Amino acid sequence: MERARATRAARRARTCYTGASVKPFSLFAPCAPGLEPLLLAELEELGVRNAEALPGGVAWAGHHGAIYRANLGLGLATQVRVRLGRFRASKLPELRRKARQLPWGPWVGEGGVDVRAVCKRSKLHHGGAVAERVAQAAAEAVGEVPIAEGATRVLVRIVENEVEVSVDTSGEPLHRRGYRLATAKAPLREDLARALLRVSGWDAESPLVDPMMGAGTIAIEAALLARRLPPGGRRRFAFEDTPGFDAPRYAKVRAELEAKTRPALPFPIHGSDRDAGALEAARANAERAGVLADLRLREASLSDAFAEVDGATALVTNPPWGARIGDGDALRDLYASLGELVRAREGLRLAFACGDPDLARAVGLPIRSALMTDAGGTKVRFFVGA
Ligand SMILES: C[S@@+](CC[C@H](N)C(=O)[O-])C[C@H]1O[C@@H](n2cnc3c(N)ncnc32)[C@H](O)[C@@H]1O
Incomplete structure (x- = not known):
């Protein structure tokens, strides 16, 4: 039928x-x-x-x-x-x-x-x-x-x-790529994760680290970007059910985008989280997105995030921030540790999402707000190393 x-x-x-x-x-x-x-x-x-x-x-x-x-x-x-x-x-x-x-x-x-x-x-x-x-x-x-x-x-x-x-013509919103069925705490929407990667200045040609990856959205979007995989490549669209749908043309467009992709990455994208459930969710999501082989995912605390990382050029992350999870002093300490990690690695770019500019400054590094957007009704800024 x-x-x-x-x-x-x-x-x-x-x-x-x-x-x-x-x-x-x-x-x-x-x-x-x-x-x-x-x-x-x-x-x-x-x-x-x-x-x-x-x-x-x-x-x-x-x-x-x-x-x-x-x-x-x-x-x-x-x-x-x-x-x-x-x-x-x-x-x-x-x-x-x-x-x-x-x-x-x-x-x-x-x-x-x-x-x-x-x-x-x-x-x-x-x-x-x-x-x-x-x-x-x-x-x-x-x-x-x-x-x-x-x-x-x-x-x-x-x-x-x-x-x-x-x-x-889309149907389900486009940020629903179809891979993120498993979530951890306070996930960042797929389009916002991609925007954070875009403002980070990461070249998509070298290792990247997300040391608080949650369900892995940033790491997965990084792999999709670096492999040039079409973000909507694994889902259906509303236009496919319309009378004007031109299936041969759609196949041609898909093939054209496919031809630009890389079969695998010559460098890894690293993701870690101290929470075992987050690791499990990230793995399942990455598998569904078709990029599991491009990621090195580990259960690790922030202080240990670089233990198996070589040559990373960017740290891009969405740490916990007040309005959603975590609290006061503990959060400031966490941001200070994040800053320490970056300071200890020359040339490492930093980009992170945070809803609270005061908390963001606790990284103790020169940062600037590159973009302000909305995450589920809450204002969030993307900070990058200045
Ligand atoms: C806001 S969530 C990240 C959500 C993620 N961007 C996503 O889309 O699913 C923050 C994550 O930081 C992790 N985290 C908090 N403190 C940490 C620490 N000290 N070391 C490692 N992970 C930590 C939490 O377990 C949580 O998964």
Whole structure:
């Protein structure tokens, strides 16, 4: 049944929706606050030349291949959206009529649509009614009955009577790569771990150490980065279930990204934690991510973290910080020990996440805040050695 559906979808895609003459889609990838310039750089590394960083994400234009490449290859975005259209509307019938004209075809299939609406400073202010009318409009446009199960997620944003309708091509947020099923204490989201690695200045060509690795997110993201593995390479995306899905093109994009990867790393990424449960979680996650062989994972306390490490150029970590785990003096001592470890190794770069600037300064080294973002509703800064 699944295969029949995929074949049908691919046929429709080839006959109706693809081809060089079709205008490119307006794309937008949202990200955690503060990550926009890093995301722009990541998109440029994927070969995108027309992108622009905006508050909350990055916008660019591209065809189906660009959507597939971004979903697979962006490690800092939370989603890839296609903007179906923009128009003005101040009454529900007008909204429904104009929404019906949008190019729903490639995006809405048998699963229908699941519409979320946000209204600000507009005559249309009831999100529920707006969502309902847009869902009706989509159903009328494609001639199918919308049901919520397996639906295409649609986002409607109305600001000062200007309506913007977008489709989520990703499904599960992109930071859910699929590997982190096991967690330890206070895990750092995958996209934030990657952003911390990006600001650390690590060259991705030499050993790196995370001496408080928890479930291993930083070490795993470091290995994915260094091996140039597409962060979304092991998961499914919502676009795979849409009528416009072009399976041969997707296979081509995957193969193209695959061709750039390294089969293994010529140097290790080190991860350690004093907690045996964390080590177990990190191993299981690394295995699922396909990078276990690139990591040297150990149960060790911070003071012992470098016992089996040679030639490391960066220490990147997410130590415990007040708001979540640990307390006062003990934490300050821990940060001071972290600083000692770095001071004892010339040329070792330091980057760490911490929500408390006073605590961060307890490392006793010159540091600067390279980025401020949001981790589950709490402000967190990424500090790097100055
Ligand atoms: C905030 S968590 C790290 C979370 C990790 N980044 C992740 O995404 O799962 C901090 C970790 O530091 C470890 N830790 C705390 N004090 C330590 C010490 N003295 N030596 C080694 N590990 C320590 C804890 O066991 C915990 O797993």
